[in-house]
Amino acid sequence: xxxVTQSPTHLIKTRGQQxxxxxxxxxxxxxxxxxxxxxxxGLQFLLWYDExxxxxxxxxxxxxxxxxxxNYSSELNVNALELEDSALYLxxxxxxxxxxxxxxxxxxxxxx
Amino acid sequence: AQTVTxxxxxMSVQEAExxxxxxxxxxxxxxxxxxxxxxxxxxxxxxxxxxxxxxxxNATENRFSVNFQKAAKSFSLKISDSQLGDTAMYFCALxxxxxxxxxxxGGTRLMVKP
Numbered sequence: 001x002x003x004v005t006q007s008p009t010h011l012i013k014t015r016g017q018q019x020x021x022x023x024x025x026x027x028x029x030x031x032x033x034x035x036x037x038x039x040x041x042g043l044q045f046l047l048w049y050d051e052x053x054x055x056x057x058x059x060x061x062x063x064x065x066x067x068x069x070x071n072y073s074s075e076l077n078v079n080a081l082e083l084e085d086s087a088l089y090l091x092x093x094x095x096x097x098x099x100x101x102x103x104x105x106x107x108x109x110x111x112x
Numbered sequence: 113a114q115t116v117t118x119x120x121x122x123m124s125v126q127e128a129e130x131x132x133x134x135x136x137x138x139x140x141x142x143x144x145x146x147x148x149x150x151x152x153x154x155x156x157x158x159x160x161x162x163x164x165x166x167x168x169x170n171a172t173e174n175r176f177s178v179n180f181q182k183a184a185k186s187f188s189l190k191i192s193d194s195q196l197g198d199t200a201m202y203f204c205a206l207x208x209x210x211x212x213x214x215x216x217x218g219g220t221r222l223m224v225k226p
Contacts, residue, residue: 031212033212033213033214035214042216042217042218042219043203043214043216045213045214045215048212048213050212055212056212056213058213088155090157092157092214097209097212098145098207098209100145100147100159100162101207101214102159103149103156103157103158104156105154105155105156106155106156106157108155
């Protein structure tokens with residue numbers, strides 16, 4: 001069974017640009033989660049999508065947004081990139097709200 | 113708000129020996145789940161072990177076991193017969209049903225020495 005996949009692996013952008021990260025969950029999983037892992041800040045919860053709806057949001061500004069598609073894959077969009085957005089963005093999926101979250105390999109975003 | 117604290121930023125252990133990583137947490141929820149994840153240099157976050165708070169029995173997974181002390185809000189990970197491949201960052205994490213978000217500790221960097 002395939003695990004969670006993310007694309008791209010690496011991205012380099014400049015300040016002010018916009019970026020889209022993609023995630024495909026494990027087959028049968030309907031919930032997708034996004035986390036940010038920035039140096040010095042640890043792992044922080046960004047967004048939770050389930051059945052196409054945004055269910056919960058972490059303490060991040062509105063320029064962080066996303067969506068979930070009918071096939072349960074998800075996109076994370078970040079507008080007006082700032083230097084501090086440089087981080088590893090991890091996507092996870094689960095079957096339901098008590099299930100273990102399984103992580104993808106992440107997308108490394110560098111903002112110059 | 114819930115918090116997870118890992119008080120050991122770095123640890124090292126000799127190959128084949130046993131090491132224990134500490135984790136304490138705080139939550140007002142009665143129903144929650146605790147996890148240990150491993151993040152090797154490849155950066156892929158890998159599940160090590162899961163514990164349901166309503167279960168009194170400590171979870172075990174091959175060489176990995178936990179000591180879950182609910183009253184003390186403590187959740188330590190014991191790695192037996194340490195192997196070089198265990199070298200990684202280990203994160204303790206808490207999940208409750210309220211918002212489905214994992215709250216992570218700051219991590220413990222474990223080095224297994226030959």
